Amino acid sequence: MEVSIHRPAELDEALRRAWHQAMDESPDYANPFLAPQFAAGIGRHRDGAHVAVLHSEEDGEPVGFLPYERASFGVGRAIGLGLSDCQALVHRPGVTWDTRRLLRACSLATFEFDHLVEEQKPFARYVTGTFASPVIDVKVGEGDYADWLRGAYPGLARTTLKKERRIVRDLGELRFVFDERDPAALRTLMRWKSAQYRRTGRMDRFSRPWIVDLVDHLARVRDEHFTGVLSVLYAGDRPIAAHFGPRSRTVLAAWFTAYDPGLRYYSPGLVMHLRMTEAAGREGIRLIDMGRGDKEYKDWLKTRELRVAEGFATRPHPVAAAHRMWRRPVRGLRNTVLAHPRLREPADRLLKTVGSLRTSGRTGRD
Template identity: 60%
Template sequence: MQIDVYRPGELSAADRAVWTTMQSKAHLHGAPGLANPFLSPEFALAVGRCRRGVRVAVVREGGEPAAFLPYQRTAAGVGRAVGLGVSDAQGLVHRPGFAFDAHELLRACGLAVWEFDHLVEGQEPFRAHATGSFPSPVIDVDRGYDAYLAHLRDRSPKFTRTTLAKERRLGRDAGRVTYVHDERDPAALRALMDWKSAQYRRTGRSDRFAHDWITRLVHQLFHTRSEPFAGILSVLYADGRPVAAHFGLRTERVLACWFPAYDPDHAKYSPGLVLHLRMAEAAAADGIAYLDLGRGQKDYKDSLKTRELEVSEGWVTRRHPVAVGHRVRRAPVRALRNAVVSRPEWFEPADRLLKQVGKFRSGRR
């Protein structure tokens, strides 16, 4: 087994083609999670244009690519999943039956530690080092939108009825409702980012779009379009004005939901929920198998989901002082965050406090 390490832009067209083929056929080999757009060569390339230290390890057997591991590393040898913090799927993309040793892979990459927080299912050599696993809700549309809507009506009849009624009410009050699944107008993307930044501030969260590299990454992906991959901006309009929008990533079979937001002036119509139903309908028509809503406990995800995947977080470490130091710094922070999120009696007061801080911050602006 040979392991070569490249910058994303150094990968040959042949290697990228093999990587994409592995993703497109993953569902046929019992590993559908590998088809996630965050595991694609296009995502690694885009992050590599915005962040230093992005690398791709290519594992070859008999001279042919057998697996690809995108990651980021520091000069000290601390490794992170590529795009950690904004990536909703991580792991090794590989051909069927491929087996690997996690420590050997790290050694070849020059890493003392590799940290992940959205490891997809089926990555057992990495999964053995996970510190926790979490649900990632999905919307299955492989049997068509009508089948999904029937499932939704059966499981949550009141939610479905109310959401569809709000869409009709939005049309009566604000003007004709239209939907564009793949909007190419940059102004709509700017509106989405403005809404999302305001939402982060309003709820006391860190504004991701205050980080220049995340803003540049989204713009890079908005303009990235190939046959198997694209950045998709979906927009719900009322009387020609945007009232909700979402930016995510698509491969042949998966639409990864990423940045949803809506105009708070239209909050009473639940435009975000209406948008997600329209997205599911359009995705089904495009041949998408499922929409991945991403890790995180949210009421709207519970209402829309058909099932859940499982993602894991943790780190693989070699016997190295850098690995020890990294774990000592990171472990308490992760443990505290997960404890708060998983316990309603802690999460709800913390969430209220964050929102109060957000109101204070917004009032000062």
């Protein structure tokens, strides 16, 4: 199979159309993180962003697309690693490939991934672990929101509706906008999320200007196959919770969610997720991918789980061995902590303590 290498922004209309066709032909590849628009967005900010296009030996037609990032010495990774919640070589049905030959064509010694879709059999021998990725199969309901909520989430309905009435009583009428276009609302979400990262001791993604610029860019993309969707829950005119994530024709990726921390006792984040799920069904979305990771609200909302894989595809090369020896223990330690509550809970408390100290220090300097 022939392979050609392109910058994401250099893909012509014919190649983008073939990529979208491959996405449309398999539900495994309907996720917006696998779209050429996401790769192009990353490519605006990451010099090493490339796309390997696989061509049929029979007629030269493009039949597969692997977006990736290449660093020094042939170290490669899935495009947007650390941001993307879905990774794959998007291909037409029946297409297969030799992974080592593909890496050679891409000038890669190694290719790291952490959210690889389960279908990717040629990468199977390089997988070091698989993990649950909860999803919501969106039910299209009839009637109003309360009727839908009672039918879709009977266990949550009573508690959630009670909290919504409390919000209305204390803060004002609830209003939900599925696709908000106000840039100020997006800035509010980023500010909330940055504060959440700091409180919990996590790396603040929005302290990195290129990630802010990427989200700003994706929020403006309006395409049949990819749209940046900002959803906001208001109490009166006051935003109290918000979410931003990309959508394809049928899949919405849950990406950045945050809420006004002063209102946490009203559970505005959960209310917003439920409102968003109900609205998504009316917008033609059939699946919400919540991404890998253990969160209580994901357990409440999920209807099932997909499996995603992490690992390192390699070919014989000294850089590949060195990179794997460096990265695998780090990933292994993190996964061990996350998989065991007795380790995860103390680690989480430690991070929150660090976050509290960091936040109080920042406040003192301000």
